[in-house]
Amino acid sequence: MLQTQTEAGFEIVRREDFSDVTYLLAVRHPLMARAAKPGQFVIVMSHPEGERIPLTIADFDAAEGTVTLVIQAVGKTTREMQQTCTIGTHLHALVGPMGVPTHMGRAKKVVCVGGGLGVAPIFPQARGFKQNGAKVIGILGFRTKNLVFWEDRFRDVCDEVILCTDDGSAGIKGFVSDGIRQAIAAHPDIDEVVAIGPPIMMKACAETTRPFGIRTMVSLNPIMVDGTGMCGGCRVKLGDVVKFACVDGPDFDGHLVDFDDLMLRLRRYAEEEKAAVARWSETCRMRALLAAS
Ligand SMILES: Cc1cc2nc3c(=O)[nH]c(=O)nc-3n(C[C@H](O)[C@H](O)[C@H](O)COP(=O)(O)OP(=O)(O)OC[C@H]3O[C@@H](n4cnc5c(N)ncnc54)[C@H](O)[C@@H]3O)c2cc1C
Ligand code: FES
Known part of the structure; x- marks a missing residue:
């Protein structure tokens, strides 16, 4: 499992938005791009105080040195990343590839x-x-x-x-x-x-x-x-x-x-997840008010 990290973290080199809740991030990580196999996932922290969230490796390109993540903004962390993860910004931590790769076998x-x-x-x-x-x-x-x-x-x-x-x-x-x-x-x-x-x-x-x-x-x-x-x-x-x-x-x-x-x-932590989104939304609202004043 690769845990290497530059001082600045892992650069986001491409972003696409498929809808108002689904977005793609291509992240520079040449070692992981070479090591990744279908079916594996990573654990991401977008900033030093961020939550660790698992995300599947949706694509990897060894020549380009990137791994691609496709994310649905469903709660606090994925919505926060939707706002902050733009081209040129960095993910704080990216651990993987994790999990057992898909067994391809001899299926015809x-x-x-x-x-x-x-x-x-x-x-x-x-x-x-x-x-x-x-x-x-x-x-x-x-x-x-x-x-x-x-x-x-x-x-x-x-x-x-x-x-x-x-x-x-x-x-x-x-x-x-x-x-x-x-x-x-x-x-x-x-x-x-x-x-x-x-x-x-x-x-x-x-x-x-x-x-x-x-x-x-x-x-x-x-x-x-x-x-x-x-x-x-x-x-x-x-x-x-x-x-x-x-x-x-x-x-x-x-x-x-x-x-x-x-x-x-x-569904076990539904209440806590709702509270985290409410707290985060309130912080965003206060920041916007401060910026406008
Ligand atoms: C192996 C694996 C691969 C995944 N791949 C992707 C992916 O490619 N793209 C994507 O958008 N999502 C993926 N997920 C789900 C993603 O991790 C959650 O949507 C994310 O953690 C939600 O965090 P939140 O703070 O935005 O939302 P929250 O409000 O905290 O949670 C929303 C819902 O997401 C799930 N969730 C919350 N925390 C976690 C956690 N630590 N681990 C797993 N699920 C959680 C729960 O069902 C929860 O009800 C994957 C999960 C796993 C286990
Ligand atoms: S996430 Fe802890 S045992 Fe799998």
Whole structure:
């Protein structure tokens, strides 16, 4: 695991905003760009007093020396980063690559499913399976057309792309599970499905493939604290077995995962998270007032 850091931190060299809540940061870190593998993640601190948050490596480019993160502003830290992380600024700390890389195996036909923000972290997996010689079907799900991103990147690395929107404004009207059913109907020889997105979506994907007995891997996102297997914060249940997502995952067999337990644990600190956003918003308001006076 690489923890090297320049005095100034890690420079943000590119930023794109996909919507008013989703943004991409490309960060200069040549060593990590060389070491990263599909399925891995980093832990980021945007400033010295910041919270440590886990983020999936959505892309890595050894030639450019960058790793790419795609972030959804959902709470205090991710909203604060949305405001402060601009080109030329630096992340205070960037630790990784962490987690077990995705097992590419010998699968010959793979379906890579991304839902919403999950479209970004599934990208290196789709590219990795393709480079490994598999036929890759990408299934991308968004609520509506103007939230769609990276369709072109998936078309470059996939043999087939099924775009799904909840409202039918782009691609087929339906959820990614409808896309999976369509792919299974057209390809009875699918070896593996890999799905990343909100837990409820990954659960639906696992239930869709279960009757067909297709191996289905999902990337879990429980609350993480240390990221080293010590604190137990990220424990997930697979049947009767307990695993730690930071060191044993984050990829697990979706047919074994107890998604209801995962979703319950993700809501555990809802009150504290609400209070942190309220405190931070108040600080931003006071700063704006002071600047204006
Ligand atoms: C392996 C892994 C990879 C992830 N990859 C991405 C990614 O690529 N892009 C992205 O936008 N998000 C990703 N997340 C989720 C991201 O870490 C949380 O959205 C972030 O920590 C929220 O912090 P906050 O202060 O903005 O929001 P908060 O208000 O603190 O939390 C909002 C929600 O985020 C989750 N969360 C909060 N703290 C953590 C934590 N320490 N670890 C995990 N989840 C937490 C909880 O579900 C919580 O309800 C990933 C999580 C994991 C475990
Ligand atoms: S985050 Fe502490 S054990 Fe995984």
